């Protein structure tokens with residue numbers, strides 16, 4: 200088995216790259232999705248977040264208020280408190296999933312997609328060198344990343360200039376909590392450049408996949 204970390208900052212295109220690797224046969228674990236599952240009502244992480252941040256982070260329907268939590272985390276400087284609750288749980292859950300995949304398919308390429316692999320410090324997060332055999336970085340220029348984040352926030356709605364400026368601010372606040380690509384590059388084994396069409400990213404994934412598959416045997 201080969202344990203691959205697929206990282207890249209907000210809007211770099213790592214989820215897009217992950218889908219392309221999955222199409223080749225990689226077993227992809229999406230950290231954002233696991234985080235969401237563990238934050239659902241009834242989960243231990245859900246209870247811990249409410250115990251720490253109070254009832255104001257709960258919506259009337261019982262779910263956590265994600266925009267409210269994002270405000271606390273990124274605008275009010277409490278992201279490390281949130282990370283300390285969520286990261287150990289996400290990493291622990293990933294470990295179990297990886298062990299299960301290894302039992303079923305010892306030659307699997309398991310890929311953990313996460314914006315925060317090198318940055319993580321809580322739980323086993325700081326131990327990324329031991330958790331992964333290879334690291335892949337997806338890069339794009341900062342303004343492209345921000346534009347992609349804004350586009351995803353706006354979706355099909357018609358946003359005002361003020362709303363767009365707020366989304367841009369939010370992107371910058373989150374990026375400020377992520378290590379710059381220039382620093383990450385030095386620590387990663389492979390770099391995929393995603394500043395053009397998705398087909399250009401796909402070409403890079405197609406070149407890298409056989410190398411990973413052989414290393415997994």
Ligand SMILES: CC(C)(COP(=O)(O)OP(=O)(O)OC[C@H]1O[C@@H](n2cnc3c(N)ncnc32)[C@H](O)[C@@H]1O)[C@@H](O)C(=O)NCCC(=O)NCCS
Pocket residue numbers: 208209210230231234265266268269272278281282285286289313314315373374376377
């Ligand atoms: C603050 C929360 C509630 C905001 O939710 P929201 O739905 O708006 O964003 P989502 O989770 O889809 O994340 C989108 C992107 O924001 C960036 N981001 C999210 N959390 C963080 C963080 N703690 N530090 C830096 N960037 C982050 C990443 O690029 C991520 O891909 C949520 O992001 C969260 O719980 N974050 C803390 C846990 C975390 O690190 N999650 C990401 C990997 S497990």
Ligand SMILES: Nc1ncnc2c1ncn2[C@@H]1O[C@H](COP(=O)(O)OP(=O)(O)OP(=O)(O)O)[C@@H](O)[C@H]1O
Pocket residue numbers: 207208209210211212213214215216231314347348351393394395396397400
């Ligand atoms: N090369 C590209 N050309 C155009 N759009 C792209 C390209 N790559 C990604 N996108 C789009 O940009 C947005 C962000 O991409 P993606 O979700 O893959 O990034 P990410 O790194 O996982 O971001 P985040 O950390 O915010 O979750 C998505 O809407 C995606 O469809």
